[in-house]
Amino acid sequence: MPDSQLDRSHQTRRGALRALLADAELDALLVTNLHNIRYLTGFTGSNAALLVHADGEERTVFCTDRRYATQAETQVPDLEHVLERATAPALVARAAEQRSAHGVLGFESNHVTVDTFETLAQLASGIELRPTPGLTEHLRTVKDATEIEALRMACAAADRALADLIEHGGVRAGWTERQVARELENLMLDHGSEGPSFATIVAAGANSAIPHHRPTDAVLADGDFVKLDFGAIIDGYHSDMTRTLVIGRPAAWQRDLYNLVMTAQSAGVTSARAGEKVSDVDEAARGVIERAGYGDEFLHGLGHGVGLDVHEAPSLAKTGVGTLSAGMTVTVEPGVYLAGRGGVRIEDVVVVGEGDNDVLTLATRDLVTV
Numbered sequence: 001m002p003d004s005q006l007d008r009s010h011q012t013r014r015g016a017l018r019a020l021l022a023d024a025e026l027d028a029l030l031v032t033n034l035h036n037i038r039y040l041t042g043f044t045g046s047n048a049a050l051l052v053h054a055d056g057e058e059r060t061v062f063c064t065d066r067r068y069a070t071q072a073e074t075q076v077p078d079l080e081h082v083l084e085r086a087t088a089p090a091l092v093a094r095a096a097e098q099r100s101a102h103g104v105l106g107f108e109s110n111h112v113t114v115d116t117f118e119t120l121a122q123l124a125s126g127i128e129l130r131p132t133p134g135l136t137e138h139l140r141t142v143k144d145a146t147e148i149e150a151l152r153m154a155c156a157a158a159d160r161a162l163a164d165l166i167e168h169g170g171v172r173a174g175w176t177e178r179q180v181a182r183e184l185e186n187l188m189l190d191h192g193s194e195g196p197s198f199a200t201i202v203a204a205g206a207n208s209a210i211p212h213h214r215p216t217d218a219v220l221a222d223g224d225f226v227k228l229d230f231g232a233i234i235d236g237y238h239s240d241m242t243r244t245l246v247i248g249r250p251a252a253w254q255r256d257l258y259n260l261v262m263t264a265q266s267a268g269v270t271s272a273r274a275g276e277k278v279s280d281v282d283e284a285a286r287g288v289i290e291r292a293g294y295g296d297e298f299l300h301g302l303g304h305g306v307g308l309d310v311h312e313a314p315s316l317a318k319t320g321v322g323t324l325s326a327g328m329t330v331t332v333e334p335g336v337y338l339a340g341r342g343g344v345r346i347e348d349v350v351v352v353g354e355g356d357n358d359v360l361t362l363a364t365r366d367l368v369t370v
Helices: 003-023 034-041 066-075 087-097 114-123 135-140 145-167 177-190 205-209 252-271 278-291
Strands: 028-031 048-053 061-064 080-083 104-107 128-131 201-204 225-230 241-246 303-305 312-316 329-332 335-338 342-345 348-351
Touching: 003 028, 003 034, 003 048, 003 135, 028 034, 028 087, 028 135, 034 048, 034 135, 048 087, 061 066, 061 087, 066 080, 080 087, 087 114, 114 128, 135 312, 145 177, 145 225, 145 241, 145 329, 145 348, 177 201, 177 225, 201 205, 205 225, 205 335, 205 342, 225 342, 241 252, 241 342, 252 278, 252 329, 252 335, 252 342, 252 348, 278 312, 312 329
Parallel strands: 028 104, 061 080, 104 128
Antiparallel strands: 028 048, 048 061, 201 225, 225 241, 303 312, 303 329, 329 348, 335 342
């Protein structure tokens, strides 16, 4: 995609943020979370801050340090730059010098430490620092076309890696969980991933009943469930998928458990539509499992938003608040975990639609035996 088109998307996002600043009666917002900065500017370095002014682009200022001067010129060509190592203090000091334009300065209180806040407060002479958590994250819940394409590519990289893993016998009796995890992560790299979305989960046998089991030297054996939870990253956007396989011939209880989770997952995917309460989407899948008598073995929420963070708003859970909007991208991942025996989770990334939604993870949801 041409840089000019990317620049316009970042300008559009900053414009949407300025509307929120006006609603919150803020003169400006100090953005310090690096994922929020990337969302608003395109900058991918490790040290930056952004001062977004409610009045317009001409007062919006980007700050990084000299290590990233050249990178910033390329990635953030449309904003004024300040080069200082202590990025957030530099921008607050600048705002204090222009106090008539920055009477109320919001900051990301969900990301700023107490020590950093005390430093900023000492510099904020004549202006009010106001905690304003989650403003940019609120915008990030609804993805634009650029973001959805990156997510689609990240999901495709994970899909292809899983297909290669199975085709080449990478899940088989005698291998360890760690070996399978390493092979799967290497295959995602081969298919263009910038790295794993998170520490890959490979859980075999009884370990598959542990929702977030970390791979060990446990050896895969005939008859095991093998739960694979993994994701790729493309252009900073994360995929997140879970598939549960069986080595050899599945037992009747394994087929029954798998079919139950697949039915629940299908109900959740179907329910994840614009206008639905997030708690109702959770209930659509959870109710299937509860009616089968396994409600106590569904140990987590149904899903979460996914984007620049692998876990972000909204939360699909019993206690979740709010409704889904078109363009939100969420996981749908019911699971049933039978301690000491094994567990099943099936997870897909879904783009919420007004009518039918768009499932980005395309690997089969049928029970695969290897």
